[in-house]
Amino acid sequence: MEGHRTLPVKIILTEKGGEFVKHDIDAWYNARGIQHVQVGPKSSHMNPVERKHQSLSDMTKTMLRDSGFSPQLWPDAFEYAVCKSGEQIASKESETRKRQRHSDVPSNGDVSSHMNEDNAAMCRRRASLREAAKRHKPNSAIIAISL
Known part of the structure; x- marks a missing residue:
């Protein structure tokens, strides 16, 4: 995983x-x-990594189907789904911090308000999906799905 930040590993989740x-x-x-x-074998519903991947795959399929774009745009659409998913998480964390700031309840630690650097770089590449969409269907609308 060259180019990724090095973070300490705290938990490893595996099948049995x-x-x-x-x-x-x-x-x-x-x-x-x-x-x-450890999660049981053949129990992907118990594995949070598998669940997240399935959710992202479903988001990607929905975006491509609803927009009418070619399946060849899968990699760009998948990156876009990851980015949108990260924005939702960052938005929820930001809202939590706003509530804590305006209440008498002390914060339970420093929750990062931004996505990690890898996700931020990926989100900056969202334009590639738009550009690819324009090349695919010059007069088509850009994918716009409220997630």
């Missing part, structure tokens, strides 16, 4: 596959202060 449940690897996780959470 044999390669992830050996005692040696548990000792390795414990020595580094990493919590190992």
Whole structure:
């Protein structure tokens, strides 16, 4: 993962596959202060990463279908879905902070008000979807879905 920020790993979530449940690897996780959470095999509904990926895929399919754009725009549309998803999260965090600022309830820690640098860079590339859409259908409307 070249070019990504290095953040400490606190939790690793895996299926209960044999390669992830050996005692040696548990000792390795414990020595580094990493919590190992296991979900059952074939239970993607229990895995938050799988659920998020499914949600993003569904958003992408909906945007492409409703706009009438070509499936060739999938990579751009998927990036756009990730960006919109991140904006919703940042917006909710911002609203929470506003409520805390205007109430007597103290803040429960510093919640980041911005998306991480990787998501911000991806969001700056949203224009690529618009440009691709114009090339695909010169007189078509830009995808606009309220999420």
